[in-house]
Amino acid sequence: xxxxxxxxxxxxxxxxxxxxxxxxxxxxxxxxxxxxxxxxxxxxxxxxxxxxxxxxxxxxxxxxxxxxxxxxxxxxxxxxxxxxxxxxxxxxxxxxxxxxxxxxxxxxxxxxxxxxxxxxxxxxxxxxxxxxxxxxxxxxxxxxxxxxxxxxxxxxxxxxxxxxxxxxxxxxxxxxxxxxxxxxxxxxxxxxxxxxxxxxxxxxxxxxxxxxxxxxxxxxxxxxxxxxxxxxxxxxxxxxxxxxxxxxxxxxxxxxxxxxxxxxxxxxxxxxxxxxxxxxxxxxxxxxxxxxxxxxxxxxx
Amino acid sequence: xxxxxxxxxxxxxxxxxxxxxxxxxxxxxxxxxxxxxxxxxxxxxxxxxxxxxxxxxxxxxxxxxxxxxxxxxxxxxxxxxxxxxxxxxxxxxxxxxxxxxxxxxxxxxxxxxxxxxxxxxxxxxxxxxxxxxxxxxxxxxxxxxxxxxxxxxxxxxxxxxxxxxxxxxxxxxxxxxxxxxxxxxxxxxxxxxxxxxxxxxxxxxxxxxxxxxxxxxxxxxxxxxxxxxxxxxxxxxxxxxxxxxxxxxxxxxxxxxxxxxxxxxxxxxxxxxxxxxxxxxxxxxxxxxxxxxxxxxxxxxxxxxxxxxxxxxxxxxxxxxxxxxxxxxxxxxxxxxxxxxxxxxxx
Numbered sequence: 001x002x003x004x005x006x007x008x009x010x011x012x013x014x015x016x017x018x019x020x021x022x023x024x025x026x027x028x029x030x031x032x033x034x035x036x037x038x039x040x041x042x043x044x045x046x047x048x049x050x051x052x053x054x055x056x057x058x059x060x061x062x063x064x065x066x067x068x069x070x071x072x073x074x075x076x077x078x079x080x081x082x083x084x085x086x087x088x089x090x091x092x093x094x095x096x097x098x099x100x101x102x103x104x105x106x107x108x109x110x111x112x113x114x115x116x117x118x119x120x121x122x123x124x125x126x127x128x129x130x131x132x133x134x135x136x137x138x139x140x141x142x143x144x145x146x147x148x149x150x151x152x153x154x155x156x157x158x159x160x161x162x163x164x165x166x167x168x169x170x171x172x173x174x175x176x177x178x179x180x181x182x183x184x185x186x187x188x189x190x191x192x193x194x195x196x197x198x199x200x201x202x203x204x205x206x207x208x209x210x211x212x213x214x215x216x217x218x219x220x221x222x223x224x225x226x227x228x229x230x231x232x233x234x235x236x237x238x239x240x241x242x243x244x245x246x247x248x249x250x251x252x253x254x255x256x257x258x259x260x261x262x263x264x265x266x267x268x269x270x271x272x273x274x275x276x277x278x279x280x281x282x283x284x285x286x287x288x289x290x291x292x293x294x295x296x297x298x299x300x301x
Numbered sequence: 302x303x304x305x306x307x308x309x310x311x312x313x314x315x316x317x318x319x320x321x322x323x324x325x326x327x328x329x330x331x332x333x334x335x336x337x338x339x340x341x342x343x344x345x346x347x348x349x350x351x352x353x354x355x356x357x358x359x360x361x362x363x364x365x366x367x368x369x370x371x372x373x374x375x376x377x378x379x380x381x382x383x384x385x386x387x388x389x390x391x392x393x394x395x396x397x398x399x400x401x402x403x404x405x406x407x408x409x410x411x412x413x414x415x416x417x418x419x420x421x422x423x424x425x426x427x428x429x430x431x432x433x434x435x436x437x438x439x440x441x442x443x444x445x446x447x448x449x450x451x452x453x454x455x456x457x458x459x460x461x462x463x464x465x466x467x468x469x470x471x472x473x474x475x476x477x478x479x480x481x482x483x484x485x486x487x488x489x490x491x492x493x494x495x496x497x498x499x500x501x502x503x504x505x506x507x508x509x510x511x512x513x514x515x516x517x518x519x520x521x522x523x524x525x526x527x528x529x530x531x532x533x534x535x536x537x538x539x540x541x542x543x544x545x546x547x548x549x550x551x552x553x554x555x556x557x558x559x560x561x562x563x564x565x566x567x568x569x570x571x572x573x574x575x576x577x578x579x580x581x582x583x584x585x586x587x588x589x590x591x592x593x594x595x596x597x598x599x600x601x602x603x604x605x606x607x608x609x610x611x612x613x614x615x616x617x618x619x620x621x622x623x624x625x626x627x628x629x630x631x632x633x634x635x636x637x638x639x640x641x642x643x644x645x646x647x648x
Contacts, residue, residue: 125642
């Protein structure tokens, strides 16, 4: 104990007053990392700690007193388990679809000489810039009462557009998720595809493998790390979606929406804090476990 | 024989059969110089010349796959050779359509007079744009200008802070190896806290300042910092940092001077790209803003939210189109400095 403390103090001292080049390098690293760490502490860790305290507070409006009430409700009330379950499966389904479509787009961009390739990349990356509420409006433009697809189906089937509108159903919500996730998945996979060694694919093709066999047996193993990275990043983004759900509702309560409702109905801040803490803990654990299976340089957003 | 072969290959590229794809990729994979020209998006004519030179190069002892006369005949009849490429291209076309059509539709209908029918009609009117831009007697709350000005100022503040915070850590992470480097790296390149949660945490931690301009700047900076760190990092990774640094040091520059006048200017492209991306994202950040904002001046994203949730369809379309214009400008600028789209991935 005393030894460790002394060693830490020695390191701290040499960082502050270096005498050798190695110690100077250590000081440089510390100086370069410092601004970010200060930001992370004051804007990230301190607020998170305060939120943890908030979940244990006896008062709603300020952190005073101690109470385990919120945590008791969170663990015993089955509503919250269902919300967690809904969030996880819905995000997982949207992730799978988005990554599959992302593989197709990245494959086509890399392997086929498509016309207007630059424009396609620009267009596919466009939704990354859109906040969730705008994505919700895009879904309304397609599937709302005046939506293009709704109107088209109404013309062909003769039913009224109002009964055909699906923007505010779970299907519309799914489109919203996929709309904002496909671009992210595609951009991660494009980086992976650029590094694929084409020699093996050519060899497989020339030895008589069909394009599908070549893809499954040669290309897929090569891009697997990229697919895993894309799944992790896309799933994280899917779990964090809020604006889209807030506008569309879609009959599905996900974690972010529930946090908002806890605050907007009765300002139940302890409950919101408890949900938020579990949610962030899950995200962090998922990220660190997930990234053990990927090289970090596959990470792109 | 070789030339004839290459001609059949390129002409096949136009027909939509799956089996020519291997042929066309192969032609660009041999020489590094050709690969570069191809990646910058060469038109078809140039691909033809590539094919010729490459085929000749392979005849001098390139990949053995080329030695047989027609290596693709065996799998020619398989269903994936016939259908694979059309199906994949179909998926791409459908996806691009789903992504683009609502954007274009929104922009176009912002100029329409009525939206009661199947398609908006009554072109062209600028009244919705005048409304959201505040060029009429609609009152202050109805237009985007005050919110947009406020949000642009906040986003610029967040961007500047991001440069100060993101560039040094990106350098430390790409140049040095140190204790807990992987942990710091993950922390820096992944947004660990989602906007909604950060918002409620901010409100309780800084009750006075959470929703103020300073609170928003700091929040945006933390939420968007991964984009800055990633773009700058990929710039640094393409440079020989150690050699650059040692050359400058051996010529007598101090370490801070080396960093500021040699390293940072070399990463200019990455820093600019990071600035554009973080700025654009912060200008319309919603999740965090929704949780912490406290009235006037109302940020731009809250203006958008109010419009989307309860304004007439065409007016919402005009409000959102303002942001589309910003994103298009951002993407064009990014393409100008070498990125192909709104992404941290470099080409």
